[in-house]
Amino acid sequence: MRAPGKLVSKVAEHVGLSSAVLGFLGFGSVFALCDDARKAFAERPAACVLLVAVAFASGFLLAVLLLTRSRWARAAALGRAFMTMSKRRKEMVAKALDHGERRASACDEDALALCDLGIFGVPPVQSRTGRTPFSIRPGVVLEIREHRDEWLG
Incomplete structure (x- = not known):
């Protein structure tokens, strides 16, 4: 039970690095699937555009949530510092x-x-x-x- 908590806390401590790694993996997967993506776009362009829009919106939402979380974490750390x-x-x-x-x-x-x-x-x-x-x-x-x-x- 404690291992997932430690993992979450480590990821939260290194939000920037975590998001960079996830972004790199996502970017790498695009190149790995370029040929399949080109075929899918040729067959169903509207569905592909919609899928890209949803992926972009999801990524933007995740970035906003991570930024909010990091501001909250920074404020909490400052609060603890000022208490003592x-x-x-x-x-x-x-x-x-x-x-x-x-x-x-x-x-x-x-x-x-x-x-x-x-x-x-x-x-x-x-x-x-x-x-x-x-x-x-x-x-x-x-x-x-x-x-x-x-x-x-």
Whole structure:
């Protein structure tokens, strides 16, 4: 019973890779069946066009569902991170949301921990003044803004 759960969790963790593998297999199957597909299209063009439309719509729906699932998973992971986060780190995130960046030492443990969590982006260069600008990554800023009251207090 536990093996399918582990498989599902691994696939959910690697949604992008999983969808790429499935897409590659689907694309490969088209080349494997090209001759048969050409014959089928010659015999029944309307049915083939309808089948392609259904396959495209199904693929689009699956992609939308996977994207929604991945956003949900990212928001859940961020929620768990904020539940155990110190008050200082929450204040750093709040200031970065309000001002666009939060200046801290390049060796600041809290800023580096927020970088490790994927909340702050790693600055490309260290500031000469000793205060490096850390900002929130664009991929998570919307989730943090949506849950600001809940996560940052």
